[in-house]
Amino acid sequence: MAVPSFLARERIVARPGFNRWLIPPAALAVHLCIGQAYATSVYKAALVSHFESSLTAIGIIFSIAIVMLGLSAAVFGTWVDRNGPRAAMFTSACFWSAGFLIGSLGIATEQLWLVYFGYGFIGGIGLGIGYISPVSTLIKWFPDRPGLATGMAIMGFGGGALIASPLSRQLMSVYDPGYDPSVPTSIASGNAVSMLFLTLGLVYLVFMMFGAFIVRVPADDWRPAGFDPSSVKQKSLVTTDNVSAANAIKTPQFWLLWTVLFCNVTAGIGILEQASPMIQDFFRTGESSLVAGVAATGFVGLLSLFNKGGRFVWSSTSDYIGRKPIYMVYLGVGMVLYVLLATVGSTATWLFVVLAAIIISFYGGGFATIPAYLRDLFGTYQVGAIHGRLLTAWAAAGIAGPLIVNGVLDTQGTPGQLVAGNYRPALFIMVGLLAVGFIANLLVRPVAATWHEPKVGAPTTSTPERSAVR
Amino acid sequence: MSSSTTTTDTPQGSTHTPAGLIGFAWALVGIPLAYGLYQTVKTASSLFGG
Numbered sequence: 001m002a003v004p005s006f007l008a009r010e011r012i013v014a015r016p017g018f019n020r021w022l023i024p025p026a027a028l029a030v031h032l033c034i035g036q037a038y039a040t041s042v043y044k045a046a047l048v049s050h051f052e053s054s055l056t057a058i059g060i061i062f063s064i065a066i067v068m069l070g071l072s073a074a075v076f077g078t079w080v081d082r083n084g085p086r087a088a089m090f091t092s093a094c095f096w097s098a099g100f101l102i103g104s105l106g107i108a109t110e111q112l113w114l115v116y117f118g119y120g121f122i123g124g125i126g127l128g129i130g131y132i133s134p135v136s137t138l139i140k141w142f143p144d145r146p147g148l149a150t151g152m153a154i155m156g157f158g159g160g161a162l163i164a165s166p167l168s169r170q171l172m173s174v175y176d177p178g179y180d181p182s183v184p185t186s187i188a189s190g191n192a193v194s195m196l197f198l199t200l201g202l203v204y205l206v207f208m209m210f211g212a213f214i215v216r217v218p219a220d221d222w223r224p225a226g227f228d229p230s231s232v233k234q235k236s237l238v239t240t241d242n243v244s245a246a247n248a249i250k251t252p253q254f255w256l257l258w259t260v261l262f263c264n265v266t267a268g269i270g271i272l273e274q275a276s277p278m279i280q281d282f283f284r285t286g287e288s289s290l291v292a293g294v295a296a297t298g299f300v301g302l303l304s305l306f307n308k309g310g311r312f313v314w315s316s317t318s319d320y321i322g323r324k325p326i327y328m329v330y331l332g333v334g335m336v337l338y339v340l341l342a343t344v345g346s347t348a349t350w351l352f353v354v355l356a357a358i359i360i361s362f363y364g365g366g367f368a369t370i371p372a373y374l375r376d377l378f379g380t381y382q383v384g385a386i387h388g389r390l391l392t393a394w395a396a397a398g399i400a401g402p403l404i405v406n407g408v409l410d411t412q413g414t415p416g417q418l419v420a421g422n423y424r425p426a427l428f429i430m431v432g433l434l435a436v437g438f439i440a441n442l443l444v445r446p447v448a449a450t451w452h453e454p455k456v457g458a459p460t461t462s463t464p465e466r467s468a469v470r
Numbered sequence: 471m472s473s474s475t476t477t478t479d480t481p482q483g484s485t486h487t488p489a490g491l492i493g494f495a496w497a498l499v500g501i502p503l504a505y506g507l508y509q510t511v512k513t514a515s516s517l518f519g520g
Contacts, residue, residue: 017486021492029498032502032503156503163502165509166505167506214495297513298515299517301513
């Protein structure tokens with residue numbers, strides 16, 4: 001699939017002297033926009049009322065988008081790597097923006113299927129391509145600090161919801177003067193949500209195009225000043241060889257990392273999805289809870305801060321202590337924290353908040369560190385495509401996490417009457433999942449040389465299916 | 471911010487990234503991010519506000 005020449009990778013090779021610190025804001029311009037996907041709860045009630053539908057029916061919009069994220073990242077990963085970040089960001093902007101515009105039309109004409117198709121299907125493709133679009137470029141620009149670089153971009157995905165949530169409330173109050181965001185029971189009109197979609201679609205289009213047009217790829221022989229690639233090779237598990245995406249998925253290392261990501265994300269989603277009622281249930285005495293609804297909303301906000309901060313802080317830390325050790329922390333310390341949450345978490349609010357916040361920071365860190373881990377094991381050649389395929393673990397975890405937590409809680413009692421003890425089975429299942437992930441991480445070894453791409457000028461030997469995609 | 475170099479020249483010659491463009495790009499992503507952070511901290515503070 002060829003792209004117009006102005007989008008082609010060859011057109012955006014940076015000249016000598018280009019400042020690489022222009023690349024993180026280009027990546028953030030995309031990730032801050034697509035991160036809106038996590039802010040859908042803001043207008044959920046308004047859509048339920050507008051379509052006279054159920055929470056489940058409206059929730060499907062988000063589910064379609066996340067499934068499409070995983071699928072499109074997996075399917076288009078190789079295309080993204082081949083055509084470069086500008087083509088990917090441009091395409092992502094078109095799909096993401098079109099998703100909002102079609103969704104807006106669907107809301108205005110009261111056709112829910114059009115919202116499924118627009119925001120969910122079309123927008124979801126934009127999500128997947130956008131999510132992986134800057135990853136391999138950042139890794140190539142920051143070979144000395146890949147964890148920091150990808151942490152910054154993937155932090156942006158978390159940051160997108162922080163911006164979109166309050167912005168959406170304010171915009172809806174402008175489009176519907178009867179809507180008061182400070183009153184929890186106030187619901188915006190469908191017209192206000194339609195106008196919100198239209199506005200966000202246009203704003204995101206401009207914002208993401210800015211990222212697409214300032215992004216550059218480094219020349220093949222480019223190195224940061226003072227950077228010695230041989231110093232990277234000295235770290236265990238880090239390769240200077242390359243493995244194609246087609247071959248990567250045939251290695252045990254890929255599936256071990258898939259398991260690691262799946263377990264880490266499933267455990268984190270379990271808390272994130274249930275955060276607000278969970279803190280109230282943990283401190284319930286009889287019919288009421290020591291934690292008021294407003295404070296529970298504050299808890300959700302605090303978790304989103306730690307989710308976002310963890311992406312940057314832990315991923316940057318992995319540049320110093322290594323990728324395998326940091327996942328031992330996410331999964332191993334995570335297990336201890338989950339046990340503490342299940343056993344002593346209900347003794348004090350501050351303890352519950354601290355434990356949950358650290359757990360969620362590990363959840364975010366797990367997302368942000370995985371591209372650098374892939375770079376270490378498979379090289380930079382098709383790391384974007386490999387990352388795309390690995391994100392199917394996210395889609396699977398997005399289904400498994402809520403299923404486990406909701407499934408267990410359904411057997412324990414009625415929402416609004418649950419207490420801390422009712423959460424214990426679900427939390428101990430999460431401990432078990434983290435243990436599986438911990439073992440998978442321990443089993444990760446360097447990729448066998450037979451899977452490496454031949455070096456330029458090296459004689460071709462009989463190896464497993466060399467990649468035909470260059 | 472660290473600068474970066476190439477080991478060889480390319481046919482297109484060298485370039486210099488204007489500091490203003492870098493500042494503008496960071497402001498464009500930084501200001502909305504600061505707004506989002508401020509709003510979230512304000513919401514989160516209700517957890518400790520009693």
